[in-house]
Amino acid sequence: MISLGRKPRSPAPPESGVLAEYRSAAELLQAARTLRDHGYRRLEAFSPFPIHGMDDALQIRPSILPWLVLIAGVVGGVSALAFQWWTNTIDYPYLVSGKPMFSLPANIPVMFEVTILLAAFAAFFGMLLINGLPRLHNPLLQNERFARVSNDGFFLLVAPEKDHSPDQTAEEVVRQTAPVSAEPLAPPEDEVASIPRGFVLTGIVLASLAVLPPLMITKARSSTSDKPRLHNFFDMDFQPKFKSQTASAMFADGRSMRPRPVGAIPRGARSMDPRVKYGIESVEAIAQELERNAGGAESPLIAPPAAAPELNEPAMDNALVNDAGTNTADSLTPEFVARVPVSVTDRLMRQGQLHFNIHCAVCHGKAGYGNGLASQRALQLEQGTWVPPTNLHSAYLLEQPDGQIFNSITNGVRKMPAYGHQISVEDRWAIVAYVRALQRSQSATIGDVPEELRQSLREFN
């Protein structure tokens, strides 16, 4: 922007000289042409509206404004994109649902807006800057006749040439163009226009008031107060609700998170075969085991031993938690079902693949080697708290009955959380079937491949 001032511009607008008034835009244009033809180049025309052809008559070069606007727009677009890229990937990387850190489409709206904003600023402020505005006192505006220029006056200002002298003086040429009036205009003096007193007072009052808020903030930030803080939105700061993991005086057990009431059956879970529902052969054995351990059980959930296991689901669910460290679970060795108890179809396998990739693959990896994205990231962070997920191709897992894998998904195992509440029974079995297929695929030989497909596999290799 600074280089604008240095750029040689021909010819510079005059500040003093002969000021002539004309009747119409056409006469003004004609006069400007006449003076130009007489060798006067330091001319300036004034009119209430733009006159076409005047740029040419006064030899005004096309403005560099469009270039400024283009540059500002490009700078705006590039810097908005760079800033978004920097904040999203360098300064504050935050992984949302495994989406890429930087994605161009989401950054386009801000990029577009900043481009337009900076270009518009360049157009407006560039125009003011090149025109030397704001300029609040201008000797021309002190001239009484000149006040008509913004109304209906057409004026021409001719300055005497410095480096060469045309054959006629400016006054003589101007007189030939038949102006309404012509008078010499003195060079600008540094005279400060008087500002009305009311504006000065208002300005002082507003300026002092504007200082107050920052002062109050500074004081509040650097001192302490014994008054409680203000809550502008009281019902947003203190909402009438219980948060998870907090105490509640309302319930006998003091917990605000409510366990499933004894005897409640979730929708759609009624009268399901326990082999399908829990992945174990016999619920009676578990029920008896629970009853025997009831005396020593500390958890209130398992306290009331149930005669009918179907009605005591929380106890049932709790009893099957693997490696949870409770007295009951350790002593239980349920007999898990050996094979998936629902019919394994092509549809079920695809369903299993879908749900495995949604729920399991983030940790266990898509091929089940325990190298999912979440695990890779956690190991990269080196926080020391991460237990790497199990490799699903480990030998002991290959031997586990299907029901046990189902139980691990339902209730979790070691640090793996329980998924029973968010994956339906059918989908859990589908996942088990898919895991079995994954395991098979990784330890398969050519002999496992059907005869007719072996050739295509060899070609693939």
Place this chain on the structure above:
Amino acid sequence: FRSPLLWDVFAVSTYATVSALFWYMGMIPDLATLRDRAKSKIAQFAYGLGALGWTGSARQWSRYEKAYMLLAALATPLVLSVHTIVSFDFAVSQVPGWHTTIFPPYFVAGAVFSGFAMVVTLMVPARKWFGLKDLVTIRHLENMNKIIIATGSMVGFAYATEFFIAWYGGNGYEQFAFINRAFGPYAWAYWTMISCNVIAPQFFWFKKVRTTPWMMVVICIFVNIGMWFERFVITVTSLSRDFLPSSWGYFQPTAIDILMFLGSFGLFFTLFLLFCRYLPMVAMSEVKAIMPPPASEDLPEHALPKPPRPSELQPVTAEGASS
């Protein structure tokens, strides 16, 4: 930077800033006129401050015209972008009735529609009371009414498309949202919207209606009401039946809601009337530019340009003034 709410901040504040600049820039030469005609010293100084020392020199005009044209060119895509991005607030969410790709064009058409209707509503009384009938002619108003009927039909088409896609898309939640919208507890709001936005502007097919000031004001007020209900229907009906049945309910405005609504009217009309009182309503320099010299023949009326929109508060300011 990946949330539509943040895009919205950028879009709306850019739009407001650029519109304000455009509006102010258009006034600079006229403020200079007011400065030079002012009788009192205070008015002269105040207008002079606003005019920034404008002298109307050929160089100033040359750059001013260039800058004004550039600003107009920049503001036009901004009109599209601001309404598109505001519609993303809804369209990018998952809520049935909001999650549709038709929202961006539909919001842009709606904005042009309601903006023109608002301008006609304000301009008809303004031209009558301030004697601007020769500057804003019936022909101008008729052309605006033609745009209203075009955009109003686009909006109506968008309503129909939403229903078609809800059915054709086969999504049960989407279907429920739309059936609930038209026949549920908010059916009154929905049918108010349809009759004000789709049916009312159809009267503009009659030339008599298009050219009679009081009739067009009545229809445009209906359009304004209809567009208010459009926002109400979109926002409230979808939220009143979202995915959690526990959060289902019936919207009841609080006293604060009602006062905010009234306050927005008050703020708008205060600023609008202050504008009419103290600032140039018509772009004087633009009118002068095409006005014939006193002695010569009068130009036909339709050669006059349209004045800029009376206030920066209206959504179509930028594209209106650039035309």
